Amino acid sequence: MDRITVADIAKTFQLKPGQTVTVDGLRSNSITVLSGLDLSIRQGEFITLVGPSGSGKSVLLDIVAGLTDATAGTASIDGEAITGPDPRMAYVFQQYALFPWRTALENIEYALEVRGVGRAERRARARHFLSLFGLHGFEDRYPSQLSGGMQQRVAIARALSVEPEVLLMDEPFAALDAQTRDILQSELLRIWERLRTTVIFVTHSIDEAVYLADRVVAITARPGRVKEIIDVDLPRPRAEGLRNSPEFAHLKGRVWNVLRDEVRAAQKDWALSSATH
Amino acid sequence: MTYVLGRSAPVAGKTDFHRPALSAVARLWGSSTVLAGLPLLLALCLLWEVAPRLGWMNPIFFPPLSAVLSALWDLIASGEMARHIGISFERAGLGFLLATVVAIPLGFLMGRYAAFEKATDLLVQTLRNTSQFALLPVFVLLLGIGEASKIAITFYAAVFFLLVNTIVGVKSVDSLLLKAAKSMGTSDWDLFRKVIFPSAIPSIVAGMRLGVKASLFSVIAAEMLAARSGIGFLIQNAQLMLKAADMYAGILVLTFVGLLLNYALVWIERRATHWRADAGDQPH
Ligand SMILES: Nc1ncnc2c1ncn2[C@@H]1O[C@H](COP(=O)(O)OP(=O)(O)O)[C@@H](O)[C@H]1O
Ligand SMILES: [Mg+2]
Numbered sequence: 016m017d018r019i020t021v022a023d024i025a026k027t028f029q030l031k032p033g034q035t036v037t038v039d040g041l042r043s044n045s046i047t048v049l050s051g052l053d054l055s056i057r058q059g060e061f062i063t064l065v066g067p068s069g070s071g072k073s074v075l076l077d078i079v080a081g082l083t084d085a086t087a088g089t090a091s092i093d094g095e096a097i098t099g100p101d102p103r104m105a106y107v108f109q110q111y112a113l114f115p116w117r118t119a120l121e122n123i124e125y126a127l128e129v130r131g132v133g134r135a136e137r138r139a140r141a142r143h144f145l146s147l148f149g150l151h152g153f154e155d156r157y158p159s160q161l162s163g164g165m166q167q168r169v170a171i172a173r174a175l176s177v178e179p180e181v182l183l184m185d186e187p188f189a190a191l192d193a194q195t196r197d198i199l200q201s202e203l204l205r206i207w208e209r210l211r212t213t214v215i216f217v218t219h220s221i222d223e224a225v226y227l228a229d230r231v232v233a234i235t236a237r238p239g240r241v242k243e244i245i246d247v248d249l250p251r252p253r254a255e256g257l258r259n260s261p262e263f264a265h266l267k268g269r270v271w272n273v274l275r276d277e278v279r280a281a282q283k284d285w286a287l288s289s290a291t292h
Numbered sequence: 293m294t295y296v297l298g299r300s301a302p303v304a305g306k307t308d309f310h311r312p313a314l315s316a317v318a319r320l321w322g323s324s325t326v327l328a329g330l331p332l333l334l335a336l337c338l339l340w341e342v343a344p345r346l347g348w349m350n351p352i353f354f355p356p357l358s359a360v361l362s363a364l365w366d367l368i369a370s371g372e373m374a375r376h377i378g379i380s381f382e383r384a385g386l387g388f389l390l391a392t393v394v395a396i397p398l399g400f401l402m403g404r405y406a407a408f409e410k411a412t413d414l415l416v417q418t419l420r421n422t423s424q425f426a427l428l429p430v431f432v433l434l435l436g437i438g439e440a441s442k443i444a445i446t447f448y449a450a451v452f453f454l455l456v457n458t459i460v461g462v463k464s465v466d467s468l469l470l471k472a473a474k475s476m477g478t479s480d481w482d483l484f485r486k487v488i489f490p491s492a493i494p495s496i497v498a499g500m501r502l503g504v505k506a507s508l509f510s511v512i513a514a515e516m517l518a519a520r521s522g523i524g525f526l527i528q529n530a531q532l533m534l535k536a537a538d539m540y541a542g543i544l545v546l547t548f549v550g551l552l553l554n555y556a557l558v559w560i561e562r563r564a565t566h567w568r569a570d571a572g573d574q575p576h
Binding site for chain 2: 158
């Protein structure tokens with residue numbers, strides 16, 4: 016069964032007065048970021064999205080999250096068109112987006128608070144999700160007192176605390192150092208194995224994309240659409256040592272082959288557009 | 293607001309940057325800059341004592357410090373000093389409170405709605421650059437010599453600090469936090485209460501600090517020009533009556549009160565932003 020369907024999505028931004036970009040040698044005051052993008056995501060599936068920078072991955076997540084409207088096409092959850100933020104979905108950002116004036120526990124409570132969950136219950140649930148991420152004892156810390164890895168754990172705990180059916184993650188580990196990143200990938204998988212939430216995870220790391228995913232979706236250079244979907248038929252639960260296996264290397268090679276031309280195209284595109292900005 | 297200002301200091305393991313009220317003041321007083329500055333201050337006091345005694349200054353206009361302190365003691369013992377200070381604080385406090393009530397909602401609207409800001413900005417900028425002192429005669433003409441004109445000048449003195457800082461605070465809300473809050477289904481009202489307002493608090497409190505001082509200074513000036521009570525009146529009246537010692541006593545008290553107020557406000561500002569990282573606080 017499909018949980019999320021994205022059908023023939025396009026997104027065009029109108030630029031501010033005076034700004035132009037050059038698309039196919041023509042000057043334009045609008046920029047088409049997504050065009051003809053189709054994607055179906057099954058219930059409980061872990062999808063990773065890879066593609067060159069600027070290919071509209073974040074915009075796609077925003078559309079699915081109901082934070083921005085598509086110019087054309089529809090995104091739907093369980094067959095219903097998405098028209099605004101939906102309680103069945105939760106969003107995790109690269110820069111954590113924690114409220115700096117709230118403690119770790121209060122940050123997690125926020126998501127429950129705005130849904131009208133009572134104080135005692137949301138405390139208990141927030142505590143549960145904090146300890147799920149090994150953050151027991153850090154309840155009263157403010158974000159500024161936590162490392163980046165801990166902050167992102169809190170942010171993921173906040174997202175999961177509302178028991179979403181779909182978890183959207185936009186390069187959540189990109190700002191972390193390599194070791195923390197590896198640890199968080201394993202932690203995320205461990206928790207996901209239990210919850211089996213549908214996940215759409217954007218990353219620019221091919222290694223991360225293959226390690227986490229059931230399917231890796233490669234997006235083309237701008238305007239973004241699905242170039243190819245690579246099935247990752249590696250066994251779960253995924254062991255750390257999996258990364259050293261020839262199958263893993265083979266899959267990474269396949270993803271890179273698909274992406275290479277797109278990254279080159281994107282770089283050419285930038286060279287043009289940055290000259291006119 | 294209570295959950296920012298009124299929170300009991302959380303126990304935060306080894307990163308403990310929450311200090312209770314008294315120790316914060318004690319720390320300021322005990323800090324090395326105060327100690328280092330003490331000799332010069334004492335030298336000034338000594339000079340104050342000896343200059344009139346040795347005839348360097350006319351003791352009628354510039355009595356020795358000991359005479360000023362004894363006049364101060366009399367004013368305190370008779371309750372007169374407390375009465376005048378109380379009245380000044382009441383005026384400044386009322387004007388400041390009124391300014392807060394007006395400026396914060398207005399600042400939210402101006403900071404949040406570009407069209408509203410566009411429509412009001414020119415007016416605000418014009419009013420802001422009119423000195424409250426220049427307006428005192430106007431206030432007296434329109435509101436009379438009584439309390440209303442004094443409250444008006446303290447209001448005017450504080451309101452723009454509060455307004456500008458509220459606008460800045462509201463505008464500086466991290467757009468990612470807004471996005472995250474919206475993705476969690478935050479209603480517009482909750483967005484104001486739970487995201488925009490707490491984001492703006494540090495800036496608003498900084499504006500309050502400036503506003504309180506401006507209110508107090510303005511009320512002194514107003515009392516010197518048109519009042520029968522208040523610390524400003526006490527100082528001005530003592531000068532007219534050639535009671536120089538009383539005049540200096542009033543000035544000393546005002547300085548001392550201003551100093552205390554400043555420390556109190558710095559402390560409140562710290563409390564309101566206690567969740568911010570202090571240097572060296574962040575784990576790696
Ligand atoms: N609000 C906007 N106005 C104009 N252009 C935008 C806006 N948001 C995104 N873009 C442009 O859309 C393109 C895709 O952005 P994004 O989705 O962030 O790419 P990425 O795949 O790197 O996440 C970028 O070129 C960006 O400049
Ligand atoms: Mg992005």
